[in-house]
Amino acid sequence: MxxxxxxxxxxxxxxxxxxxxxxxxDYYRKYIGGSGLAAKIFWERGxxxxxxxxxxxxxxxxxxxxxxxxxxxxxxxSTAGRSPLTGxxxxxxxGGYFAPxxxxxxxxxxxxxxxxxxxxLLLIEDDTVKILDAAEYWGKSASDVNGALKERFGKAYRTLxxxxxxxxxxxxxxxxxxGHHATGRAGFGAVMGSxxxxxxxxxxSKKEMELADPEKVEALRKDLNPRIKEAVASNxxxxxxxxxxxxxxxxxxxxxxxxxxxxxxxxxxxxxxxxTLTETYLTRAGSCAFCGxxxxxxxxxxxxxxxxxxxxxxxxxxxxxxxxxxxxxxxxATCKAGRVCNDLGxxxxxxxxxIAWAMEAFEKGDLTSNDTDGIELKWADLDTVINVVLxxxxxxxxxxxxxxxxxxxxxxxxxxxxxxxxVHAKGLEAPMHDPRGGGHGLALTYAVGARxxxxxxxxxxxxxxxxxxxxxxxxxxxxxxxxxxxxxxAAATMVAIGALENSSCFCQFADAEVTIPxxxxxxxxxxxxxxxxxxxxxxxxxxxxxxxxxxxxxxxxADDDKLTKRMLEPARDGEPEGIEINFEGMKARFxxxxxxxxxxxxxxxxxxxxxxxxxxxxxxx
Amino acid sequence: MEYWKDANExxxxxxxxxxKGFEDSDMSGGLKKVNQLIWxxxxxxxxxxxxxVDCRGGELKTGPGKPDDExxxxxxxxxxxxxxxWSNKLNPVMAxxxxxxxxxxxxxxxxxxxxxxxxxxxxxAETLKELGKDDIIL
Numbered sequence: 001m002x003x004x005x006x007x008x009x010x011x012x013x014x015x016x017x018x019x020x021x022x023x024x025x026d027y028y029r030k031y032i033g034g035s036g037l038a039a040k041i042f043w044e045r046g047x048x049x050x051x052x053x054x055x056x057x058x059x060x061x062x063x064x065x066x067x068x069x070x071x072x073x074x075x076x077x078s079t080a081g082r083s084p085l086t087g088x089x090x091x092x093x094x095g096g097y098f099a100p101x102x103x104x105x106x107x108x109x110x111x112x113x114x115x116x117x118x119x120x121l122l123l124i125e126d127d128t129v130k131i132l133d134a135a136e137y138w139g140k141s142a143s144d145v146n147g148a149l150k151e152r153f154g155k156a157y158r159t160l161x162x163x164x165x166x167x168x169x170x171x172x173x174x175x176x177x178x179g180h181h182a183t184g185r186a187g188f189g190a191v192m193g194s195x196x197x198x199x200x201x202x203x204x205s206k207k208e209m210e211l212a213d214p215e216k217v218e219a220l221r222k223d224l225n226p227r228i229k230e231a232v233a234s235n236x237x238x239x240x241x242x243x244x245x246x247x248x249x250x251x252x253x254x255x256x257x258x259x260x261x262x263x264x265x266x267x268x269x270x271x272x273x274x275x276t277l278t279e280t281y282l283t284r285a286g287s288c289a290f291c292g293x294x295x296x297x298x299x300x301x302x303x304x305x306x307x308x309x310x311x312x313x314x315x316x317x318x319x320x321x322x323x324x325x326x327x328x329x330x331x332x333a334t335c336k337a338g339r340v341c342n343d344l345g346x347x348x349x350x351x352x353x354x355i356a357w358a359m360e361a362f363e364k365g366d367l368t369s370n371d372t373d374g375i376e377l378k379w380a381d382l383d384t385v386i387n388v389v390l391x392x393x394x395x396x397x398x399x400x401x402x403x404x405x406x407x408x409x410x411x412x413x414x415x416x417x418x419x420x421x422x423v424h425a426k427g428l429e430a431p432m433h434d435p436r437g438g439g440h441g442l443a444l445t446y447a448v449g450a451r452x453x454x455x456x457x458x459x460x461x462x463x464x465x466x467x468x469x470x471x472x473x474x475x476x477x478x479x480x481x482x483x484x485x486x487x488x489x490a491a492a493t494m495v496a497i498g499a500l501e502n503s504s505c506f507c508q509f510a511d512a513e514v515t516i517p518x519x520x521x522x523x524x525x526x527x528x529x530x531x532x533x534x535x536x537x538x539x540x541x542x543x544x545x546x547x548x549x550x551x552x553x554x555x556x557x558a559d560d561d562k563l564t565k566r567m568l569e570p571a572r573d574g575e576p577e578g579i580e581i582n583f584e585g586m587k588a589r590f591x592x593x594x595x596x597x598x599x600x601x602x603x604x605x606x607x608x609x610x611x612x613x614x615x616x617x618x619x620x621x
Numbered sequence: 622m623e624y625w626k627d628a629n630e631x632x633x634x635x636x637x638x639x640x641k642g643f644e645d646s647d648m649s650g651g652l653k654k655v656n657q658l659i660w661x662x663x664x665x666x667x668x669x670x671x672x673x674v675d676c677r678g679g680e681l682k683t684g685p686g687k688p689d690d691e692x693x694x695x696x697x698x699x700x701x702x703x704x705x706x707w708s709n710k711l712n713p714v715m716a717x718x719x720x721x722x723x724x725x726x727x728x729x730x731x732x733x734x735x736x737x738x739x740x741x742x743x744x745x746a747e748t749l750k751e752l753g754k755d756d757i758i759l
Contacts, residue, residue, distance in 0.1 A: 232717050232724045239729045248735030269736060275729060466715025478715060512718075 002212040003065045003527040004028050004108050008041075009129055011122060013195050014055055014114030018129045021111070029529055029539075030612060033064040033108065035091035036503030036543035038080035039550060041111060042089075043616065048553045052084040052187075053169055053194035055115035061102070061160075061200075062110075064505030065527035068103035068209040071221050072228040073510025075099050075289035078502060082554065083186035084194075085171040085350065085407050086427035089450045089550045091457075092188060093502055095288035096181030101158045104204035116196040123153075124202040134198040139164060141343035143311075146179030149201055160200040163345020165394040166193035170405040172350035172429075173394075176342060180312035181288065184347045185428060186451055187407075212528025220521055228513045229292035233467065237295035237509055238285055240274030242316035247273035252481070253437020253574040256430075257324045258379060259356040260423050260566050263437045264574030271329035272319050281335055283310050293509060299335050305383070306336035314338035314348075320432035321352025326359060327379030337386050344394035350407055351393065353429035355385055357408040357422055366417035373398040420565040426556070428452025430567065437576040439464030441479065441487035443568070444586040445494065447561045450547035456508055458498025463490050470497075472516040473533055482575075484582040488589035495594075496540030503543050541594075542611045545603045548596070549613075549620055558601040561587060623701045624757045628667030631700040632685045635661065636672050638707060638741070638748045639683040645744065651737045652676045655730035660692035663700040670700055676730075694726035708759040709742035 006028075010021045023041070031040040038060040050056035059081050066074035077099035083090025102109070105126050112122075116131065119138040123130045137145045142163035149159050158177065165173035166189030173189030174182045183189070192198075211217045228234060236244045247270060249255050253263035270276060277297060286296030297313030314322075314334045322337035323329060341348045361367035362377035369376065375388060392401035403411045409427045412418040423430045425446045430453035435443035438461060445460040446453040455461045462468050464481045470493070477490050500519065501508055514522070516533055523529045523536060531539070551560070563583065570578045591598050595607040600620075608617035625631045642648040655676040663670040673688035675681070698706070702721055705711035716722040734741075746758050 232728050235724075235727055236729050236732065239727060240732070244729065245732055245735070248732055251736050251738075266736075273732075275733065466712040467718050469715075469718045478712075 001025055001028070001527070002210050003068075004033060005103070005106050007107050008109040008111050009107055009124065010111045011129075011131070012114040013112065013116040013120065013131065013197060016116075016131055018131070023108070028065065028527065031543055031546065032500065032503035032539055034062050034078040034503040034505040035080055035093070036499060036539075036546070037109065038062045038078055038091060039089070039543060039546045041109075042081065043546060043550060045111075046081070050082070052082040052087070052191060055195070056113065057082060057191060057194070059112040059188065059191045059195065060109060063099050063103055063108050064503060066504055066506065066522060067099035069217070069221065069526065070290045072225055072291045072293055073507035074505065075291065076505040076507055077102065078505055079175060079183040079188045081188065081191060083188075083428070083451065084169070084190045085187040086452050088426055088452070088554050088556055088560075089547050090186030090188065091451060091502065092183045092185045093456065093505060094175070094177055094181055094183040095507060096177035097158045097289045098160055098177045098202065099505060100289050101202045101204050103209055104207050105202060106204070110200070112195060112197065114195065119196050119198050121149075121199040121201060122197065124200070126205050137198045138167060142176045142345045143179040143343050145199060146176070149199060153201055153203070157201050157203045162189040162192045162198060163343060163394065165345040166190055167198070168394060168396045168405070169193055170346060170393060170396065171407050171410070172347040172354075173345050174347050176345065180342050182342070182347070184349065185454060187347070189345050211526055213525040216521070216525040220518070220525060224514065224518065225292055228510045231513050233509065233512060234293045237293050240278050241295055241297045241313070243272065243274035243277060243314075243319050245274070246316060246319065247275075249438070251575065253571060253576040254433055255320055255324055256423075256432055256434045258327045259325065259360045259421060260434060261360070262573055263434060263571040263576055265324055265329075268324045268329045272323045272331055272334070274316070277313065277319070277331060280331065281313065286312070288507070291507070291510065295509060301332045301335050304332055306330070306332040308335050308339050311339065312342060317432050318348040318352070321348050322382070322385070325352050325356045325432065326385065328382055330380075330382055333382040333386065337382070337390070340386055340390050344390060346390065346394060349431050350429040351390065353423055354404050354408040354411065355389060357412070357418065358404060360421055361412075361415070361418045364418075367415065371403065371415065372400045375400060422564050423566055424453055425449070425563055426452035426560055428454065431455045433461055434571075435567070436571045436579065436581060437482070437574060439479070439481035440484050440581045440586065441491055443563060443581050443583055444487055444491050444590055446567075447563050447583070447587065448491070448495070448590060450544075450551055453563070457502060458491070458494045459501065459508055460491055460494045460498075462508065462512065463494055467512055468494070468497075470516050473537065482579050484586050488586045488593055491586075491590055492593040493537075495544045496537045499540035499543035500536065503540075538611055542613060545608065545611060545613065546616065548602050549616055552600060552602045552620055556601065558591075558597075558599055561601055622666055622699075624704045625666075625700055628663075628670035628700070631663065631666075631703060632670060632672050634748055634752055634754065635703065635707065636683050636685055637752065638745050639674050641744050641748055642741070643681045643683075645740070648737055648740055648744065649681055651734055652681055653679055654733045657693035657727070657730045658688055658690055660688055660695045661703065662695055662697040663703055665697070666700045692726065694724070694728060694730065697723040697725070704757065705759065707741060707745040709738050710759045
């Protein structure tokens, strides 16, 4: 086996047992790595009846086959398992510096079950893997613990840490690499917290990996790295971050405002866009390992109520979630909110969305001060959000903290009101891209995605922007965002490409420059899978299908492939005003193209067999 | 070329479009924020088929050909695609992805013009009318 090591660290925290498991090569050739490999491991070994926060639940960290290469965009890993937020399959991609270190240490992943008796951390130093006491870190912020671990073990050690929110089982808590690269979605920080696992610390003594064809990989790397770095989008990302085109997207109606009640806010466009952040608070750009794009923001707000010292700055999602989504155009406040969320260990998307929902509920009278422990919720009241609500959520303090700690879908259900204006699919709050203006195909992929409403589980959003073009496989659609034309057809390819991206753990900003021949060359020269385009796309579809089978075993059906009422209401203003989304039409066509059963929402038996999934088919059919 | 008889026609129209834009307070405000020297390079349609716009330092200037100074940003495309672009009928992201537009330098400043694209299209249609080119308005 090349590139992949074929080994994962299997940790049972209840027994304090650590073993090194070898995985069959077939797992990799069929499910690639990353989230696909995690899905395969879960399918084979996961407990489908276990509560995601129980000791029996499985928490997986997996690398893609390219991790460790000095290539822009491939230093990501996947975290996966059953999501405590949604109850279904969850996976979350994280950039930073963990993935290469795990590969160099000799592993493709970590499989964690059980629950440690006391707060613990996992230390990995090549062949030595230990469970250590972490009581001194429990209750402390993610950034403090990251700093303390670096001081204790050394700066070269890489960390994965949860904040207080994860310890308190907040359903959308995150796991942070180096204190700020987030495994953001689906609530895996709570899974770590439920296992009394505060941190994972890793260092490899060598920085090497085996490659199937080192000379060809080197040539490809030398071709791809400058191409990725010099691309127009990379240039914009480097200079202005992921919020670089917020201004343009605002005018298209893509940026959600006040819990998705509006699709246009002229003042917010310039106030929140990436170039404004660059001109006001940016001190320098940051990056993940080996990435030439360097889209990360490092910011300092020198004065005012939201002053923050130099450190990690907000991404697009955080800027909108704590900006226009809650009725604010205070960019400094988004810097502060992002920093507070990191320290507490909370997903900024779900947190902002849940708070926006609560603000609307309060305005409507569906949520009263009796429900909020006396807190008056008002749009744009960042003081209350940052200083009161976020800490209450992280601590699950009082009735209100506990309510919002469950996420918006569960909170509305518990309240018995307000479900119509939640914004999620399968319980996962939607990211800050409104399909009504951003592109109707995104509505489809939000709904049919395994983990719920997510814009990075596949590149459909980028395809609708015009930023995906794969003529070698016939993907030449000129998509008009605000129609349903060719959206199901495009989505059928995009879900396969998305599975390749998330299973190889390749950043979507970087891999926009990777052509189909490049992808094939990477898979054939790095791990040596020996694929052609058909086999590569078949692997992508296989991963997509397997996640659907897992969700089916969790009780999910076609009724769960849906969006909330708010998301499908015609926009009230802006560019998309009044335009309806033909959601059911797109969904039916997508099912037809993907050969998905319209009731069970799983692939038909024959299509599973065509994809070499006969055994899996036998379980569900 | 589909829309132009010779290489002079598009340059005349585009320079006039920007001169018109400079007189419009909304457009000129947007252009000043770009703060770059931009060369629009259509030389694939003829060696003289290009023009420049200088938005640096709060002043706005335009002229045919290549600028004397090194441009901060060069946009290379066909004069026909430029026509579609100023008419707001060309998705610039799609055009870049498909290599119909090649960009050299920082495109960040141009993002600030995104809110003005509809206004540009209106001004461009007016420009074409004034030049007697109503027949190519998209």
